[in-house]
Amino acid sequence: MLKHLFKLIWNKKKENFLLISEILISFMVIFAVFTLLVYNYQNYAVPKGFEEENVWSVDLGELNVSKNKDSVGVLHENLRNVLKNLPEVKAISYASANVPFSNSMFTSGTGYKGIRINVDVNRVEDDYKQVLGLSLLSGRWFSPEDNGLAKSTVILNEEAKERLFGKEDAIGKMISDGSSKVIGVIQNLKDKSDFKAPMPAIYTRIDTGKINQMNQILVRVAPGTTAAFEGKMYKMIASTIKSTNLEIKHLSDMKAEKNKETIIPMIIFFIVTGFLIINVALGIFGVLWYNINKRRAEIGLRRAIGATSSAVSTQLLGEALVIATFSLIIGSFFAVQFPLMKVFDLPTSVYLLAQFFAILFIYLLVVICALYPGKQAAAIYPAVALHEE
Template sequence: MIRHIFKIIWNERKTNAWIVLEYILVFCVLWFCVDYLYYMGKCYWEPVGFDTKNTYVLEMQKKPDTSFNNTEGNGETEVVDKQALAQTFLNRVKNYPGVENVCFSKWAAPFERSSYMSGYYIDEDTTHNVTFRLRWVSENFFDVFRINTTAKEISGWDAPGTNQILITPNREGLFGNEEYSVPLEDVKKLTSSTSDRKEHTVIGSAEKMKDGYFNSYFCNILLPLVREEYDLREMQICLRVSPGADKDFEERFTKEMREQLMLGPYFMSSLKSIDKNARITNWPTDDLNGIYAITAFLILNIFLGIIGTFWYRTQARRSEVGLRLALGSTRWGVKKLIFGETLLLLFIASIVGVNICINIGHTELLELLDIPIANRMDAGIGNEQEFINYALAFGLLAVISLIAVWYPARQAAKIPPAEALRDE
């Protein structure tokens, strides 16, 4: 039957050439839409390294023109006051109904735009200065965000002079960068590349982390946030609430705790859901909306174009259909013939289209045209993506084409043979 369909396509090659050309153009555009949407979906559903469900970030501000020193104004008194206020704050928030845990951190909270980077030497190697992201966290940070670690004991890791740290791997499970990396389990010590050459002992590792849904996994160093650095204004304050207490929590907590959290020069500025805030600040709305619009436009035009084309072709071939029916072909056989012809034309176009797309993908043309493209390397996507793109693009076009051609095929199969032959 395929051989017979090929003969039909060849006999109608002038008309079919335009259909194939239309299919090629649509296939190429749809290929890059599918490529980008698949990349975005893969990145979004990947674990970010934190469990942010039912978690909130609480921001404190400092009253203007207030002195923090309570007596003589020396630095020592200031540190003691900050620690005392932080402890009072911690107790009051923990005692609020529904709050499971609270933690302090600097440059460590999920989906925060600010970050701190620094260079380190790994173990005894002093030739490769590798840059890592640094996150200072309190002990409760791991409980709030439910981060699993391989460390035997985290409690007390912030004791002075211990210099204990945790590390996280990149996507491949290694620790380092593109130029120099080692297996995560082999790392025992890190030495700062700054002038002090401070050494840190690695006591374990945590899950791989990334800064946003669509960012790559970056190696992190988790350091203890020592109590001398506690400052409610400067720290990121995160809390986890029980699932039952999550409903309207922001509104209730803000209303009931505003006065209780007026501590010294500090006052509560805002309370935000980390999940909701992440979807606002970490979502490339413009790029996605553009791809959605192009894809929807393509689907509509493909449908209308194919149904119009095959309606015209069917009407022009009434005598052929009538002759087939008169010679004993069934109505279902006529439908299968038209369906097969459609899919074969699409297959021919897709073979040409896939070669065009792969070659364009190896150039910088899309980037020069400012078209959103998938960053496959950061997402850990390999050459298998070409097969996925082909399957999705071909499958979507095939479904749309079969739906569009179904009605013309049905009408063609209903033509009485005598009437079709008389028209001829």
């Protein structure tokens, strides 16, 4: 039966060319949609690696003080003491501008034994781990014992560790041409968006020589802290540092804004794809309907010689599935080129899963579109069809 259907469709390939082309184009679009969905879902399913709830980001802006690092250092220390005395504040840490979900990024190159990678460089303090609730996988976090060391100490995230050392233990290794010593490895942080894969990152300890560049503070507050306290803290910070463009943001709100950068384009893409799918469905439905009306005599003759209504319906459904199969064979040939050629540099699993889901979707769409025309064909009475002929 299957061989007969393939032979039947192949002999009518010119008549079915437009439908095959339509399903092929639809498959490629659906493949792109599922690639986007699978990639974003896989990124979303990755553990966050930190706790952004109840963490506020304080941008100190331009300080109205001397740029001398000693003056800035005294100002920062005064502000730290003011904030620590507030009962709602659980932990604070100065940091570079590229705090989680910010629009800032500081990338630099690092290497180990000939392997060179670009990393997101984060300058942090000893309390940064406590503020964000980071998960230490091996080694240790920064502490006062790192003061005055001849070599700077650094901490890597999982991604940077894997790219530089693979399965090898990273603790105690020297990177960046021997200028930095790895003392710890932390879990990857999804600090750009819920839908973006973590990139290699390195964490360095803020030293006194760079203190005048640290105008960002992360503050962990007690759960349930109200907006009234936020206003109070804002006034206290403003009066302490005399800043003209002080800004306080919640990391949870910053994350929501970053997520919108992925969600909104996805929604627009899905709407456009939805219209395409509707047009394809109507096209398949119309072609099958036309074929039934065109083949009423054939269907009537089959019924007259003993074919059951279910056999007629099954044949029409089978023909539609065979047409879809021709399209999917061609489409799959192009789809498998994406992982082979490393298009967009996505994991191979993303493309394979997207292709699998796209094939299932196309088959399901064809079955749905073929059910009603097949039912109508099965309802044709032999005598009526032959009489019309």
